[in-house]
Amino acid sequence: xxxxxxxxxxxxxxxxxxxxxxxxxxxxxxxxxxxxxxxxxxxxxxxxxxxxxxxxxxxxxxxxxxxxxxxxxxxxxxxxxxxxxxxxxxxxxxxxxxxxxxxxxxxxxxxxxxxxxxxxxxxxxxxxxxxxxxxxxxxxxxxxxxxxxxxxxxxxxxxxxxxxxxxxxxxxxxxxxxxxxxxxxxxxxxxxxxxxxxxxxxxxxxxxxxxxxxxxxxxxxxxxxxxxxxxxxx
Amino acid sequence: xxxxxxxxxxxxxxxxxxxxxxxxxxxxxxxxxxxxxxxxxxxxxxxxxxxxxxxxxxxxxxxxxxxxxxxxxxxxxxxxxxxxxxxxxxxxxxxxxxxxxxxxxxxxxxxxxxxxxxxxxxxxxxxxxxxxxxxxxxxxxxxxxxxxxxxxxxxxxxxxxxxxxxxxxxxxxxxxxxxxxxxxxxxxxxxxxxxxxxxxxxxxxxxxxxxxxxxxxxxxxxxxxxxxxxxxxx
Numbered sequence: 001x002x003x004x005x006x007x008x009x010x011x012x013x014x015x016x017x018x019x020x021x022x023x024x025x026x027x028x029x030x031x032x033x034x035x036x037x038x039x040x041x042x043x044x045x046x047x048x049x050x051x052x053x054x055x056x057x058x059x060x061x062x063x064x065x066x067x068x069x070x071x072x073x074x075x076x077x078x079x080x081x082x083x084x085x086x087x088x089x090x091x092x093x094x095x096x097x098x099x100x101x102x103x104x105x106x107x108x109x110x111x112x113x114x115x116x117x118x119x120x121x122x123x124x125x126x127x128x129x130x131x132x133x134x135x136x137x138x139x140x141x142x143x144x145x146x147x148x149x150x151x152x153x154x155x156x157x158x159x160x161x162x163x164x165x166x167x168x169x170x171x172x173x174x175x176x177x178x179x180x181x182x183x184x185x186x187x188x189x190x191x192x193x194x195x196x197x198x199x200x201x202x203x204x205x206x207x208x209x210x211x212x213x214x215x216x217x218x219x220x221x222x223x224x225x226x227x228x229x230x231x232x233x234x
Numbered sequence: 235x236x237x238x239x240x241x242x243x244x245x246x247x248x249x250x251x252x253x254x255x256x257x258x259x260x261x262x263x264x265x266x267x268x269x270x271x272x273x274x275x276x277x278x279x280x281x282x283x284x285x286x287x288x289x290x291x292x293x294x295x296x297x298x299x300x301x302x303x304x305x306x307x308x309x310x311x312x313x314x315x316x317x318x319x320x321x322x323x324x325x326x327x328x329x330x331x332x333x334x335x336x337x338x339x340x341x342x343x344x345x346x347x348x349x350x351x352x353x354x355x356x357x358x359x360x361x362x363x364x365x366x367x368x369x370x371x372x373x374x375x376x377x378x379x380x381x382x383x384x385x386x387x388x389x390x391x392x393x394x395x396x397x398x399x400x401x402x403x404x405x406x407x408x409x410x411x412x413x414x415x416x417x418x419x420x421x422x423x424x425x426x427x428x429x430x431x432x433x434x435x436x437x438x439x440x441x442x443x444x445x446x447x448x449x450x451x452x453x454x455x456x457x458x459x460x461x462x463x464x465x466x467x468x
Contacts, residue, residue: 168374
């Protein structure tokens with residue numbers, strides 16, 4: 001018996017449903033054991049799930065719908081995860097949470113200490129967005145922050161104002177030796193309710209994608225790997 | 235003998251160089267004939283090109299570097315394309331043109347009537363950005379535009395002001411029955427030098443990703459497929 005939580009896997013699906021060769025063998029292998037899927041709509045979901053060649057038959061899979069008309073029972077899904085089972089998250093096509101439903105569940109997982117992982121592999125920017133739980137309906141990638149400390153601090157304070165106004169997610173990259181300093185600037189510049197996601201080594205062995213509120217981060221003693229880091233602020 | 239131009243293929247590379255299972259057989263098959271690659275740096279490029287299992291040996295491939303220190307000879311690459319050979323575009327890791335070099339070459343191809351295609355398949359937003367030639371160092375996804383005509387027009391006029399100020403690329407989605415109207419609003423609202431990319435059916439049989447300036451689009455009689463369309467404005 002284990003009391004380890006299951007993981008939430010954020011899974012991309014083909015843009016073109018006729019594509020019969022979308023996942024690589026390793027991608028399939030990582031998630032072929034999953035039996036519970038949160039999906040946008042069941043019909044397109046079945047078409048995508050077929051391509052994943054899961055160990056469980058389509059008929060036996062448990063599909064939980066999450067769209068404009070059907071409100072997902074979040075408690076039920078979190079209970080499945082807490083019972084130790086992994087759950088997959090897919091949307092009709094593309095990446096869940098990026099201009100598609102999904103980020104609300106992802107965020108609840110972060111707040112419930114459930115690991116969020118992904119088999120998406122083409123872009124660290126969108127993989128981290130999909131796994132962050134931050135707003136994926138309106139987001140801005142701003143590249144690198146100003147190197148000068150004062151300019152960087154000022155820039156981050158402006159972000160806090162912008163987020164309050166627009167609810168937009170801001171995404172930026174930081175170099176390893178400035179990760180900790182920038183993170184401390186975030187704690188000082190943002191409001192307690194703002195979300196910060198720290199993503200590094202996506203698809204690597206030490207992959208870590210963690211989201212918390214400023215209030216939550218203040219209580220955590222975070223250590224940064226010496227790796228480039230993607231920050232998301234919302 | 236053919237005088238058809240070659241195509242530029244925008245190719246994602248793994249975020250984690252140890253990943254030995256990144257491309258599907260169909261992705262490899264689409265580009266295994268390519269002999270010329272524009273790369274960011276040769277060493278990581280060779281590592282990625284190995285994974286593509288090309289028909290040509292690594293030693294015989296022609297690699298053209300494009301990075302902060304090495305200025306790509308654009309004329310040479312365009313001549314290769316105009317002679318009928320396809321060219322691949324890769325960056326060190328991730329998607330070329332998205333927080334990585336590449337968009338300048340992509341834009342030159344659009345202006346020279348060279349088709350830009352991609353084997354990226356996880357996100358229509360980033361695939362279209364990578365293939366647009368628009369600024370991928372700072373971009374904002376804004377989802378859907380306002381439905382009300384006057385609000386939509388006003389919104390687009392504001393974008394023109396924003397682009398002038400920040401050089402940012404704005405990305406939005408439009409529903410099929412509003413594609414033409416929104417396109418006409420773009421022609422009316424933006425400045426002649428602004429770029430508009432229209433991308434639809436990415437990874438589909440009728441995939442089309444076209445970028446032109448407002449000045450250029452004014453001379454073209456465009457017909458929209460009855461498909462959702464991604465617009466990029468820069």
